[in-house]
Amino acid sequence: MVYQSNSAGRIAYKAQAGLGQIAAGGAGATVLPISGGPGAKLSKAATESQTIRNDGMSIRGRHGTQKTSSSYNAEMWLGSHDAIVEAIMRGTWDATPFSKTQADFTGLTTVADGIVFETGSPIDMGFKVGDIIRAANLPDAGNNGRNLRISALSSTKITVPETLTVNATPDTNCTITRPGKRLTNPAALVRRYFGLEEFESDIGKATVLDDFVWGTGKFSMAPNGIITFDPGGIGTGKIRPLDAAYFTNPAAAPGTPFAVVDATIRLGGVDLVELTSFDVSLDIQPTAPDTFGSGNIKYAPDVFTGPLRVGLNLTMLRKDLQLLADFVAETQYSLNILAVDNMSEPKDFMSITVPNFTLGGVDPSALSKQGGGRTQTITVPPALVGIDSSATGNNSMISFQTTAA
Numbered sequence: 001m002v003y004q005s006n007s008a009g010r011i012a013y014k015a016q017a018g019l020g021q022i023a024a025g026g027a028g029a030t031v032l033p034i035s036g037g038p039g040a041k042l043s044k045a046a047t048e049s050q051t052i053r054n055d056g057m058s059i060r061g062r063h064g065t066q067k068t069s070s071s072y073n074a075e076m077w078l079g080s081h082d083a084i085v086e087a088i089m090r091g092t093w094d095a096t097p098f099s100k101t102q103a104d105f106t107g108l109t110t111v112a113d114g115i116v117f118e119t120g121s122p123i124d125m126g127f128k129v130g131d132i133i134r135a136a137n138l139p140d141a142g143n144n145g146r147n148l149r150i151s152a153l154s155s156t157k158i159t160v161p162e163t164l165t166v167n168a169t170p171d172t173n174c175t176i177t178r179p180g181k182r183l184t185n186p187a188a189l190v191r192r193y194f195g196l197e198e199f200e201s202d203i204g205k206a207t208v209l210d211d212f213v214w215g216t217g218k219f220s221m222a223p224n225g226i227i228t229f230d231p232g233g234i235g236t237g238k239i240r241p242l243d244a245a246y247f248t249n250p251a252a253a254p255g256t257p258f259a260v261v262d263a264t265i266r267l268g269g270v271d272l273v274e275l276t277s278f279d280v281s282l283d284i285q286p287t288a289p290d291t292f293g294s295g296n297i298k299y300a301p302d303v304f305t306g307p308l309r310v311g312l313n314l315t316m317l318r319k320d321l322q323l324l325a326d327f328v329a330e331t332q333y334s335l336n337i338l339a340v341d342n343m344s345e346p347k348d349f350m351s352i353t354v355p356n357f358t359l360g361g362v363d364p365s366a367l368s369k370q371g372g373g374r375t376q377t378i379t380v381p382p383a384l385v386g387i388d389s390s391a392t393g394n395n396s397m398i399s400f401q402t403t404a405a
Helices: 082-089 322-329
Strands: 009-015 030-032 041-047 062-071 098-101 108-111 114-117 132-136 157-159 167-171 175-178 181-183 194-200 205-221 228-235 239-242 264-267 275-283 309-317 333-340 349-357 361-364 375-380 399-402
Touching: 009 082, 062 205, 082 181, 082 205, 082 228, 082 399, 309 349, 322 361
Parallel strands: none
Antiparallel strands: 009 030, 009 194, 041 062, 062 228, 098 175, 108 114, 108 167, 114 157, 132 175, 181 399, 194 205, 205 228, 205 239, 205 275, 264 333, 275 309, 309 375, 333 349, 349 399, 361 375
């Protein structure tokens, strides 16, 4: 008799063509890298018999509707979870090349906090606040080949928090590029269903959830840690126990996890150095309703999703009362996260932007005789996160950019 160990297994998933169109077994699946989590679950409603008996005992009840769900803990690296983030966003990654040259702006100069165009508007050209851009062929080498975060835009200037070498001589042989691919909230939602397999290699068995919908995701950071992404979702209730692996040789995204120490978090126009914990969550509220009508179908006909809900939590050392004052004043905030690989410039990256929210709480820790710094916890509930419909925004509640293929 062989028993299954904790670690000898793998999770894989594959997109379906649509609801009820089961993903074919064999090739074409993708490995989901995980570090733990509850995994695939089946539950059923337990329906109790209400028959009254004189002997004080009960008739055995019956099973009700089947429910399937799954959630995992995972470390994140370049491209490790792009398909799942895409599914939760209900959009499509846009890898269309975006590059502007002297033909667009004639020439440009650099100031300490940005790039100034001689002609043309960076807003009209399609640059957006939160974009990561790179310059090439500028006369000052230190301004080229590095990730620059767009923090503001005007009709003539791209403002960045990075410090540039000042050069007032217009350059007419340079290029400004937005590298990689970008994901924003779409005008028309794209519904995606997946086959999700848990293969337990010690016992050679697999559990497959069909019509599975990725519906939640949580990015988290802590000191001296790895950036994590915890995805989850639900299915209609379809589940298949199998005697062998369903997906063969699923593809795995190569890479090394993003380290928290290499990430830059910008809140309300300030790069933070005092964070002690952070998380941002996405939830499209997936629901599989209880229905009946056919004795052959004991699961939901579909998984329904709702409006995207984005929430944030930050804990940091307390240095002043500015956050409290902004909470009182209902000041609009924005957030950008830049996670990078450990490599020379220009570094591969994943960027996350939440452009429009207000604070929902600023709570200081208790004063104490114990040594250490006082902290404050900032909460941003989903009710206070909204779409950025400004001319310089992506018309989104949250957006992503990455150099992953």
